[in-house]
Amino acid sequence: MAELFELFITFFKIGLFTFGGGYAMISIIKDTCVQKKKWITDEEMVNMTVVAESTPGPIAINCSTYVGFKKKGISGAVASTLGVILPSFIIIFIISLFLDNFLEIKIVAGAFAGIKAAVGILIVDATLKMFKKLKKNTLTVILALAAFAALIVFDIFAIHVSSIVILVCAAIVALALSFVKKPGKAGEGK
Amino acid sequence: MIFLELLLGFLRVGFFAFGGAYAAIPFIREVVLSYGWLTDDMVTYIVAVSESTPGPVMVNMATYVGATKGGILGAAIATFAVVLPAFIIILLIMVIFKRLLNNRYFKAILSGLQPAIIGIIAATGVYMIYKNVFLTGKNASFGFSIKNALFTAVLASAFFAARKLGKKSVSPILLIVVSAVAGVFVYGL
Numbered sequence: 403m404a405e406l407f408e409l410f411i412t413f414f415k416i417g418l419f420t421f422g423g424g425y426a427m428i429s430i431i432k433d434t435c436v437q438k439k440k441w442i443t444d445e446e447m448v449n450m451t452v453v454a455e456s457t458p459g460p461i462a463i464n465c466s467t468y469v470g471f472k473k474k475g476i477s478g479a480v481a482s483t484l485g486v487i488l489p490s491f492i493i494i495f496i497i498s499l500f501l502d503n504f505l506e507i508k509i510v511a512g513a514f515a516g517i518k519a520a521v522g523i524l525i526v527d528a529t530l531k532m533f534k535k536l537k538k539n540t541l542t543v544i545l546a547l548a549a550f551a552a553l554i555v556f557d558i559f560a561i562h563v564s565s566i567v568i569l570v571c572a573a574i575v576a577l578a579l580s581f582v583k584k585p586g587k588a589g590e591g592k
Numbered sequence: 593m594i595f596l597e598l599l600l601g602f603l604r605v606g607f608f609a610f611g612g613a614y615a616a617i618p619f620i621r622e623v624v625l626s627y628g629w630l631t632d633d634m635v636t637y638i639v640a641v642s643e644s645t646p647g648p649v650m651v652n653m654a655t656y657v658g659a660t661k662g663g664i665l666g667a668a669i670a671t672f673a674v675v676l677p678a679f680i681i682i683l684l685i686m687v688i689f690k691r692l693l694n695n696r697y698f699k700a701i702l703s704g705l706q707p708a709i710i711g712i713i714a715a716t717g718v719y720m721i722y723k724n725v726f727l728t729g730k731n732a733s734f735g736f737s738i739k740n741a742l743f744t745a746v747l748a749s750a751f752f753a754a755r756k757l758g759k760k761s762v763s764p765i766l767l768i769v770v771s772a773v774a775g776v777f778v779y780g781l
Contacts, residue, residue, distance in 0.1 A: 419646060452693065457610070458606060458610050459606060459609060459678020459679075460648030460651065463648065467679050471682070479683060486647075490655065491647075493646065494645060494647075494655040494659070495659050497645070498655070498656050501641070501656075510780070512775045513775045513780060514775065515779040517637065517771050518633065518724050519747050520747060522724060525720065526721070548708075549711025552711075553712050553719075557715065564622060565619065568712060569709070575704055577697060577704065
């Protein structure tokens, strides 16, 4: 029980002090779970980052589930995942109670009109960074551009096709090509 | 039945949001708009609020939508739903599919998903900017706003120039604060 509580509190603190989520969280989790608490080894940390990047969901959630499970099984996974979510849950819930009324104040509405411009810039900037890190070959570049073009066209002409359809198509194309390429690539083992 | 809709809607978001903090935004936007839970403007505001508060954007957005549509229970259900797929998948990988990550078919699928996600997020960002500049008419009909165009251009130039000159990236929160202060003077007075 004490161990579960420690997992919960530790991840509660991690959840409370990481703004924006994502990669900022990784260094804090590493610092806490590898150096201070010695819950996982350096190697496990690297492994975990790879797993987190290859699975859906925010990296912070993935990491907390992983560490919690390593330490204490299912109940540990629940305790640490709950811990990492709870701070933002409380904060956002409180904000949700008054944001609508808040937006009716003229100055606040003005501030949010400015923020609207910033959000678009931030998202485009984040994707530029992701694109830089992407392993580029003909396939990946074409898929990225095709997905981009398809969604823009859907948005502008108000065609209701879910972007999940785009994702599934991309996965099928990549999988199909991996079968075609099989004989030529001797280096790629099983 | 709002609770069931929240559960199903956010399970879908949680299951398809590969690729970190921003990956969930297109899917959340899609789900939230299709159910009519929030306006497009409100989605943009919540992204900004999420960026400026602790926690992953995806979880924050689920909590907000759940809270406004179904109170504390709605918030709990939406947050639970958005996290559940990630939680289960990590456990499955740790317990059963330890070798999944080295499987060549899994790798092939992932190599297709990653670039497509980047394209999808980029399209969402570009469309947000486009809408803010070109669709300012009534009910998001066509209407070019020179004020919004200039505002966006100046903000973007400042953002990228600051990074080039300072050799350090400007944090998202800083950009949001600057845009809010500028917004008060340009739009709020």
